[in-house]
Amino acid sequence: MAAPAKTQSSLAKLAPLIIRRVLSSLLTLFLVSLVIFTVSGLLPGDAAQEVLGQSATAEQVAALRHDMGLDRPAHVRYVAWLGGIVRGDPGMSYVANMPVSQIISDRLPNSLTLAAITAVISTVLALIIGISSAINRGGRLDSALNVTTLSLVAMPEFLIATLGVLIFSVKLLWLPSIALVTPEASWSAMLRSMALPVFSLTCVVVAQMARMTRAAVADQLDRPYVEMAKLKGVPFSRIVLFHVMPNAVGPVVNAMALSLSYLMGGAIIVETIFNFPGLASLMVNAVTSRDMPLLQSCAMIFCATYLALMLVADIVAILANPRLRA
């Protein structure tokens, strides 16, 4: 009887903490939307002018400005814009003459697949690297892994991708260097064409993740209970698996969520190199063609994902750390 009552009371204490954290994220997202709208609305060239080109007459530009609603005051435009994004209908793309929502919904699943595969592979790899260097602290393996991950963190994404292409598709001819993802493609063809993008992204993410995992596990290994278990004669592998890992789950999941945010920066370069039809390469195209509605929507999706990852990381940290509940 006592146990359920206890969990309920701690849940009751946790709920307001978590709700406050969620509300704070929503507030930040709102402020972020304000920043993105302001920055991209400060365009020196007018969007209507941009669409019509230099030869347009002043009347044509004025008429299009009116049609696009650009002659309304800034705060009215902002409210309309934000409303559109929240409803999932951010308007028309300037360049493609298609609804932005349609362009994005064509691309989003590809990016999500890429991110999901990368996340699974890099999580497994990071756990292996992080735990094995934490339990070998100060040893040869640890310092070798330390230098390797440090170097990988500082490696530009395009170098990893370029080397990948050079080795696997130019020299060895194993994999295609361009990712052609079509709905008709078979599973094996799709996996083959995604192999290099996934490889490059994994290299980008895994280093940071492994370093944070190592720090979290090493922190637990310093605790007195590990000493106690050692003195009792518990085998080391058992200490790591059954004593340390359950306690490190919170910090490790926190580290995973934080490092997954590196996916977004990496995806921008990697998707572009491999011509991968995803959201990040779409955003780069939107920058090149100065397609503001498309750019703003992509930026908002990335920022919302980023904030969601941070939120998950924080909530896991709250749930895992009894001291934060007090």
Next chain:
Amino acid sequence: MSTKLTTFLRGLPVSGRIGLALVVFWLVVALVGPWLAPYSVGAFVDQDVFSGISSQFWLGSDYLGRDVLSRVLWGSRYTVFLALGAAMIAVCIGTSFALLAAIRGGWTDEVISRAMDTFISIPSKIFALVLVAAFGSSLSLLLVIAAATYVPGNFRIARALAMNLVALDFVQVARARGEGSVHIALREVLPNMIHPLLADTGLRFVFVVLLLSGLSFLGLGVQPPHADLGSLVRENISGITEGALAIIVPALAIATLTVGANLLIDALKPGGKA
């Protein structure tokens, strides 16, 4: 001085010494490289494109038959100095705001921290892309964009450092003495956080190098006729099928610079790699 230097070098782990050597190498190259360049940076000197190593062209030629060595020597100057400038601007602005927030406290701190929290919630590459789309990418704009992107990160670190110091006795004493905020910021707080701040400047430098060469690689960074190392990789990308030196050399140049800086910073961290 020289004994100080040798004890400093002895104290560094091997990885730190390698890092230091790489960083010093690239700083020197960026400073004097253009005078060492055997050919003019834009000159079409080879009839062949993507040629290999020869006595005439030490690192081969690029997609237009220009000398790769000369272009890399020039490109490293853009990469290194843009990044150094942007990192220093970012740290100056971020730290100034941090000192202001920590010393004033109250609603000043609330407002500044909230604003910085907002900016830090925009992934840096995304923020830079939006800024480039809105304002363009001339050299001076790139400098400002890269600096603006990394101000919030530095602010967060500097504010945490300053907050710890502001609570200490000597700051309280200075306040009781009636010293002004500027004196407290510059004479009491700043000197005590200078080391971690320098390390953070180094990290921001690495981030800016990666950001700007990434933008240049996408064709959104440094624009012709200027070319940084990222642009050199981009313009020669068609040579990848033959594994041309023109693409490998600039890419390796960026990697050795950032990896070197990262190894050095890691080795200088207090407590080393505990």
